[in-house]
Amino acid sequence: MRGKMTAGESRRAGRQARMAARAAGADVYAPYTIRKIGKVSLIDEDAVAIIEHNADRILDEIGMEFRGDAETLKLFKRHGARVTGERVRFDPGWCRDRIKTAPPVFTQHARNPERSVQIGGDAQVYAPSFGPPFVHDMKNGRRYATMEDFRNITKLHHQLGAINHSGGVVVEPVDIPVSMRHLHMAHAHLTLNDKPFMGAVTAPERARDTIKMCRIVMGREFVDRNCVLYSVVNTNAPLVMDETMLWALKEYARAGQCTVVSPFVLGGTMSPVTVAATLSQVLAEVMAAVALIQLIRPGAPAAFGTFFSPISLRTGAPTFGTPEGTQFQMCAKTLADRLGLPFHSVGGLTASKVPDAQAGYESQAQLMGAAMAGVNFIIHATGCLEGLLTTGYEKIVMDADRCSAMQRFAQGVDFSEAAQAMDAFFEVEPGGHFLGAQHTRDNFETAFWMGEMSDNKTYEQWRAEGARWQHDRASARVRQLINEYEAPPMDIGIREALDDFVARRSREIEGGNT
Secondary structure, eight states, X not given: OXXXXXXXXXXXXXXXXXXXXXXXXXXXXXXXXXOOSOOOOOOOXXXXXXXXXXXXXXXXXXXXXXXXXXXXXXXXXXXXXXXXXXXXXXXXXXXXXXXXXXXXXXEEOOSSGGGOEEEETTEEEEOOOOOOSEEEXXXXXXXXXXXXXXXXXXXXXXXXXXXXXXXXXXXXXXXXXXXXXXXXXXXXXXXXXXXXXXXXXXSHHHHHHHHHHHHHHHOHHHHHXXXXXXXXXXXXXXXXXXXXXXXXXXXXXXXXXXXXXXXXXXXXXXXXXXXXXXXXXXXXXXXXXXXXXXXHSTTOOEEEEOEEEEBOTXXXXXXXXXXXXXXXXXXXXXXXXXXXXXXXXXXSOOOOSSSSXXXXXXXXXXXXXXXXXXXXXXXXXXXXXXXXXXXEHHHHHHHHHHHHHHHHHHTOOOOSHHXXXXXXXXXXXXXXXXXXXXXXXXXXXTSSOOOSSOOXXXXXXXXXXXXXXXXXXXXXXXXXXXXXXXXXXXOHHHHHHHHHHHHHHHHHHHTTOO
């Protein structure tokens, strides 16, 4: 039997125990962040007046097309909009008057009530990337995503405390038929993660299925009275809402679920090449679509969404992490506030193909812009590679670290009596140090933000431990999280009912009954 530890071993063991305790404490997060710092806006009152006037003029003189749905056109006409074919024009102020019934702040409920999130106000929610058909990891490279990838990524986000939301199409599982993907994706979100999630928008019946699955898990009456789904519909810029997005919007509005109207704009192709012009166009599209939501069900939750990426005028490819993208967010947030709507926008976007330096600085630039602007719901906060064509496993945990840092930043500086630490000044003599002070011992676990993925050791320690680059450490972190994953509990009767629904609907879809 080995004898007592040496003094050096004792110190190392104590240090390791303290580090483990600190790491465990770092994993305890609030379900969302309440900002205690100011918002950065790049648009003054004169500029706001110009943008709002131009948006009104676009809606009045040009209008917006709502395609493929006669019912929507009749609804607009019945309430005083001017309808010609599928083109709808609006008198100045008409849309704003309808939008007033939308709540400025609401709760999206998770199946675990402790994970529910506030949308709007001073709240900030961080959510995964949405829609990539590919995944990437450092061992296997880039490949088409499968349902196994979808489940693994959902497991990761369940465990990453800095990520407040399970997201939606975290990847496209190409091994599942398109007609059934929504069933398996919603099933994964509801069983593998107990945070809130996003609904399907690619067909009205898929939206209905998602709502029904939430009713099975959370109860019909609860779902009918509360927001449990947060779903994004994109306009087809410029100035078109196509029938697919339109029908999904109607399903969620009727059910009282949140619909985010988020014009998808590549600047220079889908909008003019300036931020000012794009702001007017996006404001017009959002106002018209949110007004429709309020005509369908006054008081239904809605959000002002944006996805704006300038294109390279040399190559035609989208660019990310650019000054214009951040400028756009910091102006559009002010426009959303004036409409009284929560603001939804993008986070860690990058055009890089791998989790390299380019991925880091582009993603951080966009994420920092979103945090500073006061975006309420930050989508694409984790995992983005290749301009949202790929979700990277390592990138997910690397981005989650950045989200954690942004959350600490947004919480502001603590000026409480304890934070002033006057006792420490009287305890430590001039010329001394504060490492052993009682105030330091009381607060060392939480005093400074410490990330999971950054290496702050000496060069010699780093070499001794394998000289691993950050993507190597991230690969190990991903494997650890997946291996240690434990599913959140679910009532066995609810789980069986959910499984039965997915199986039955799959049979119906195979048989051609949508």
